[in-house]
Amino acid sequence: MPFADVAVNAAVPLLQTFTYRIPDSLRVEPGQAVYVPFGLRTLQGVVMAVREDSPVSETRDIAALIESRPVLSAAHVGLAAWMSEYYLAPLFDCIGLMLPPGSRQRPLTLLRPRLTADETGALGLSDEEAALLNLVIERGEVAQEEVRKAIGKRAAAIVASLLRCGCLERIYRLRPPSARPKAVRVIRLSDRAAARHRADELRADGSALALRRAGLLELLISEEEMPLSRARASGLTPAFARDLTDGGIAVTQEISLLRDPLAGREFAHRAPPRLTPAQEAAARAIARALEARASGQPAGFLLHGVTGSGKTEVYLAALDKAVSLGQRAIVLVPEISLTPQTVRRFAERFPRRVAVMHSGLSLGEHFDMWQAVRDGRFDVVVGPRGALLAPQPDLGLLIIDEEHEWTYKQQDSSPRYHAGRVARELCCLAGAVLVLGSATPDVESYFRAQEGDDQLLELPERVRPAAGGGVETAPLPGVEVVDLREELKAGNRSIFSRPLARGIQEALDSGEQVVLFLNRRGTASFVQCRDCGYVAECRSCSVALTYHEPERALVCHYCNRRAPLPASCPRCEGDRIRMLGLGTERVEEEVKKAFPAARTLRWDRDVTRGRDTHESILARFLAHEADVLIGTQMVAKGLDMPLVTLVGVISADTSLHLPDFRAGERTFQLLEQVAGRAGRGAKGGRVVIQTYTPEHPAIESAARHDYRGIAEREIAFRRRLGYPPFGRLAMITFSHTGAEYAREQAAATAQELKQKRRDLGLANIDILGPSPAFAHRVRGRWRWNILLRGSDPATILRGFPLRRGWTVDVDPISIL
Incomplete structure (x- = not known):
């Protein structure tokens, strides 16, 4: 008798599969989506393996197939299992990434009445209970989640009371998929010769109605198929539709419409060039x-x-x-x-x-x-x-x-x-x-x-x-590093150093384009009172609020909380409120002040929230509708902008001194990538990097385009400390609304992990922390990190009972 190991889409995160018997009426194979009983409910699942025997004595039957065709290939079944094991993640979370969009079905709890409206009068219910019961009777069934949202905290007690007295019962059902194929009814040409003959007859008739029908038929002949809605808008009446279908000229049918994001866009074929x-x-x-x-x-x-x-x-x-x-x-x-x-x-x-x-x-x-x-x-x-x-x-x-x-x-x-x-x-x-x-x-x-x-x-x-076709070699752009300390000594208080300002003006005078890079959004990084030192901070996060001039608001970049700009200091009531630090909005303002004739575009997260905004900004800049593009790391990606002859890095120091072992490597990557936007056209290009630490190896390497040098330095540094690639990392983070509770739980867990390390004899795994996260409080929750470092730090975490509130990040890219 065959059995199936099924990953179940349960509310509780599960790392394991459950074994079900395969009924004789079903043909089941790995990768298929199925419905399975799970407790009192029927849940969605995916078959991970089929076997001839069961590891448990009692099994339940698979209820039904969701689709006969497997939703996961054999490779994806294996990949989901590997991801769950490697990243210590719930198995269905991994599977969910591979399912058709919108098809992941969560269970729905419904309330259904067990009596009629006539039977409620003598029950002695409270007003709240009677109101809820009457609502459920009137509608037949109501989602329990809907009741909770409508009534609030009292909902659980009221529902429990009605369940105890037998007025209501709970039933369970899966939510329907949130995405389905889009069907559209069309009229399709089936006999071109007959259609042409009928159109000629209608033209010969000459009446207004006949001419409209002839025009519609000729349109159908040219397109062969069109949506019924469009045909009706063009004059198709039910009578004419019957005439066409009865005469075998056309048929109406329902088809699935492919919603292709590239529909309507034509791309001319480009032959492969000769390679170097x-x-x-x-x-x-x-x-x-x-x-x-x-x-x-x-x-x-x-x-x-x-x-x-x-x-x-x-x-x-x-x-x-x-x-x-x-x-x-x-x-x-x-x-x-x-x-x-x-x-x-x-x-x-x-x-x-x-x-x-x-x-x-x-x-x-x-x-x-x-x-x-x-x-x-x-x-x-x-x-x-x-x-x-x-x-x-x-x-x-x-x-x-x-x-x-x-x-x-x-x-x-x-x-x-x-x-x-x-x-x-x-x-x-x-x-x-x-x-x-x-x-x-x-x-x-x-x-x-x-x-x-x-x-x-x-x-x-x-x-x-090359001018005559093909390609030619070209030099990398020259890089000039400007020490901002020397600029200040020379009395320059502008955000543009003298070399950068000259370069921008020269590029504008020559009809060329400029990219200015700053990896920070907003107008000012923070707002401070110059009398008492007060800094406006987010009430939910332990970070300063960033000022955004277009909205005239202070914004938290972690939780998006907004607050008005204070006219006076909330602490000392002083009026010397100053906006300090830089963001891309401020850079754009300063460009407009210093170079009034320059047309500017900004490219950061604040201006790319709508659909196709990335494509629109890039298309406008490539069409030379702007002279200066100001942006965050979005402009440092692999974009080809041939008219850009100057790249200016407003500040190379924003990420350089973060307490993360990858800070130097990331700074070099950002600088080298954004420098690569310059000089891709025939005019060549140059780069100006502004910094307060020109002697830092990451900046020196970027100035020389020396990847090998920075890589060898990083490899030697990590070899000494056992960081990747010479060791692996796993970071667990605890978050809670209580500051002291969060600290206590993190400390207790660190001790338990160290005890498990001793029990397993894993002396080669370091347990570092707990330490407060770089942003110690986010969205009202205090956060503590514990970092595990060694050849396989996840070994300690496998099977370790982490309490609710912990998250696990295997191979983190940041330890902040």
Whole structure:
């Protein structure tokens, strides 16, 4: 008798599966979505394995199949299990990332009456009880959550009383999926010759009605199919529709409509260019690995190319090879902001064969693209982190562009996975080739390539379009580091150093473009009273409020709480309130003051909340509708802006001195990446970096475009301290509304972990902390961190009973 191990979508986070008997009437295989009994409820689940015997003596039957076709491939079933084990995450949280969007079904608790309205009079109910009971009787059934929202804290007691006296009963049901295929009724041409003949007859009739019908029929002949709603708006009447269907000229039917975010956009085919020798060598190495997939040896590559070296052309050549072999691919980009430009490059090479998947799509678009990708309708899927888990069949190639970016790590919810690490496991399970690309690779990726775990491919020279066609080598932009201490000594109080101000003016005079980078939003970093030192802070978070001039409000960048700008100090009632620090809004204001003729655009999170805003800003700047682009790290990504001849870094110090071992590496990456936006056109370019610490190795390396130097320094530093790649990290964080309780629980847990370390004899694992998080209080909850460091720190956490309020982050990208 067959049994199935099922991951259940329960309210309680579960790491294990549950065994169910497979009824004789069902054919069940791994990856299928099923309904299973779980306690008093029926819940959603996914079959992880099928077996002939059961590890438990008593089992219940699978209730039904949700869909006969598996929702997860064999590779994704294995990947979900691996993610749960590796990241210590609930199994269904991992599976949920791979399900069709909107299909994850939570249980719904309903209240149903057990008597009629006529029977309620003699029950002696209170007014509140009678009102609720009458509501449930009137509506037949009511969601318990709806009752709680309507009544408030008293809801639980009232419901419990009505349940005890037998007036109500609870029933359980799954919420319906929040996304479904979109169906539309269409009229479709079935006999072109008969339709043409009928249209000619109507034209010959000459009446107004006949001419309208002839026009509609001619439109249908040209389009062959149109939605009924549009046909009716064009004059289709029920009588004429019957005439067409009865005569065999057309049929009406319901079809599923693909909600494609790229619908209506045409991408002219672009033939592959001639590759440089370095590009050709890299593409050949990847092509050989694609051809050798059948051997079962997974291959990994690190494509290290300087900014503007043509890494995308190598990706495209590799994709060409994969598609020619009958394989498909996934291409990851770090931000939604990069998706439009990347999609265009890939869609020009593979017209109508590129799917885009990201969180900016509507739920319906995301659902339809997921289904179309699973059906094998696209050769290439492009998107940020979540696109990694798209159900792409025949996966042969997985590319991660700008692989060093921290946005590839999911930090806010379980599972807290890193797309790069999960991609490596997926490639092993699917037998696919992995290509990581960056001008500033993550130090761990670079060390892995140095050790021979991945093959290092290098593009050491920048290239640009040549005047006579093809490409030519080009120099990297020159970098000038400006010591802001010397600027102050010279009496310059502007946010622009003298070299940067001269450079901006020269670029504007020459009709060129400028990018100004500051990795901080807002107008002022904080607001302070100059009499008593008071700083306006968020009431829910232990951080200063940032002033935003367009809203004339103080805003918390952690919880989004807003407050008006005080006219006087709340503490001493003084009126010397000053706005201190810089943000992108202030930089834009200063540009307009110093260079009144300059047209500006700002690119940060505050101006990109709407759909397609990233694409709109980039398109306007590329069309030279603006001269100066001011932005946060969004402008430091892999964007190609040929008219930019000057990049200015307003302050290189914003992240340099954070108490995180990756601070130097990240600062170098940001500076080198934003510097790479300059000089991609024929006019070349330059970079001005403003800093108070020009002697810092990260800034010195950025000024020389010296990735190897900073990487070797970081590797030596981490080797001494046992940080990745020479050891692994796991961080657990406790949060609670009570400050003292949070501290006590963190301290107690640290002691329990140390005791378990002694019991297991794991002397090579360090337990550091507890220590307050960098932002000690967020959204009203006090936070404490415990950091575990060693060869496999998760060993201590497996099976360790963490109380409610703890989160686990294996391989954290930040220890703040």
